[in-house]
Amino acid sequence: MSSSRHPLRRALGATALGVLTLTAAQAQEKFTFMTNWYAQAEHGGYYQAVAQGIYQKAGLDVTIKMGGPQVNIIQIMAAGQADCIMGATDTQMMVARGNGLPIVNVAAIFQKDPQVLIAHEDVKSFEDMKGKTILIAPTAIRGMWSWLKGKYGYTDAQARPYTYNIQPFVADKNIVQMGFLSSEPFAIQKAGVKANTFLLADQGYPPYANLISCMEKTVKEREKTVAAFVKATAEGYKSYLADPAPANALIKKDNPNMTDDQLAYGIGKLKEMGIITSGDAAKQGIGTMTRERLLKTQAFLVDAQMIDPAKVNIDQAYRLDIIKDVKVLP
Numbered sequence: 001m002s003s004s005r006h007p008l009r010r011a012l013g014a015t016a017l018g019v020l021t022l023t024a025a026q027a028q029e030k031f032t033f034m035t036n037w038y039a040q041a042e043h044g045g046y047y048q049a050v051a052q053g054i055y056q057k058a059g060l061d062v063t064i065k066m067g068g069p070q071v072n073i074i075q076i077m078a079a080g081q082a083d084c085i086m087g088a089t090d091t092q093m094m095v096a097r098g099n100g101l102p103i104v105n106v107a108a109i110f111q112k113d114p115q116v117l118i119a120h121e122d123v124k125s126f127e128d129m130k131g132k133t134i135l136i137a138p139t140a141i142r143g144m145w146s147w148l149k150g151k152y153g154y155t156d157a158q159a160r161p162y163t164y165n166i167q168p169f170v171a172d173k174n175i176v177q178m179g180f181l182s183s184e185p186f187a188i189q190k191a192g193v194k195a196n197t198f199l200l201a202d203q204g205y206p207p208y209a210n211l212i213s214c215m216e217k218t219v220k221e222r223e224k225t226v227a228a229f230v231k232a233t234a235e236g237y238k239s240y241l242a243d244p245a246p247a248n249a250l251i252k253k254d255n256p257n258m259t260d261d262q263l264a265y266g267i268g269k270l271k272e273m274g275i276i277t278s279g280d281a282a283k284q285g286i287g288t289m290t291r292e293r294l295l296k297t298q299a300f301l302v303d304a305q306m307i308d309p310a311k312v313n314i315d316q317a318y319r320l321d322i323i324k325d326v327k328v329l330p
Contacts, residue, residue: 041266049236182266
């Protein structure tokens with residue numbers, strides 16, 4: 001009888017295979033990460049790290065969950081249903097920390113906040129918007145709107161609610177609206193309207209965006225795991241900017257409404273505007289944060305009366321050492 005057909009050897013072989021499979025499974029630590037919106041180009045690095053096995057090589061079994069307009073991802077993380085989340089901006093995370101939630105931010109994937117103002121083609125600058133009606137989402141009134149008023153002298157009399165519908169803008173040339181770099185400008189372009197897009201970050205708006213934010217307890221108890229996730233994510237974004245196809249397939253699977261042309265537009269804008277790779281990231285690596293920059297955001301939030309400086313200690317709200325050790329250069 002050949003050895004491959006021997007029942008005992010077959011059983012032993014199966015047992016050995018089972019042990020190997022079990023060991024491999026044990027080596028992959030489960031980790032759940034939640035984004036702040038439906039899957040899109042901005043989230044590409046996370047999906048790329050899944051698609052290309054980058055998380056797996058780091059010893060992680062990562063599940064990505066989508067956020068959305070009716071999803072409070074901070075509450076979900078606080079309830080233990082996600083290990084870390086994609087913080088929209090560090091203004092949001094500082095406000096949450098100031099409200100008593102022990103959030104720690106360990107990386108900032110976006111060196112520039114992708115929030116923009118969009119105006120019709122006759123408007124050439126932020127100064128030209130001073131007499132226009134400006135549509136601002138209620139969630140941005142105390143954030144970007146406060147900054148715009150302080151820098152450009154806009155008034156609350158100009159502001160109207162933005163309801164994530166571009167039709168008022170399309171219909172009225174006197175309207176300016178807020179948006180996100182890869183979303184509303186694309187939709188407006190598709191609608192056949194010529195418009196100019198203005199990135200707040202290029203005018204000095206200080207916040208980081210696309211933060212990796214976790215509960216203090218998670219970072220303390222699973223520091224090596226969080227660090228592995230941060231490094232693999234930075235590698236994922238570097239890979240995504242080079243060849244987005246693997247991640248895009250997963251993005252479209254999670255978000256069937258996402259189209260190839262919108263993904264291409266989004267990736268193009270991320271590159272063109274240096275959202276991920278500009279500034280300190282060019283020399284210190286993707287995801288980097290600096291204390292100097294964070295202090296500027298904190299000062300803005302204090303001036304806007306959004307946080308009490310006594311309740312937000314930068315050195316407790318941010319762990320700069322984790323991303324400092326990553327150094328995934330663009």
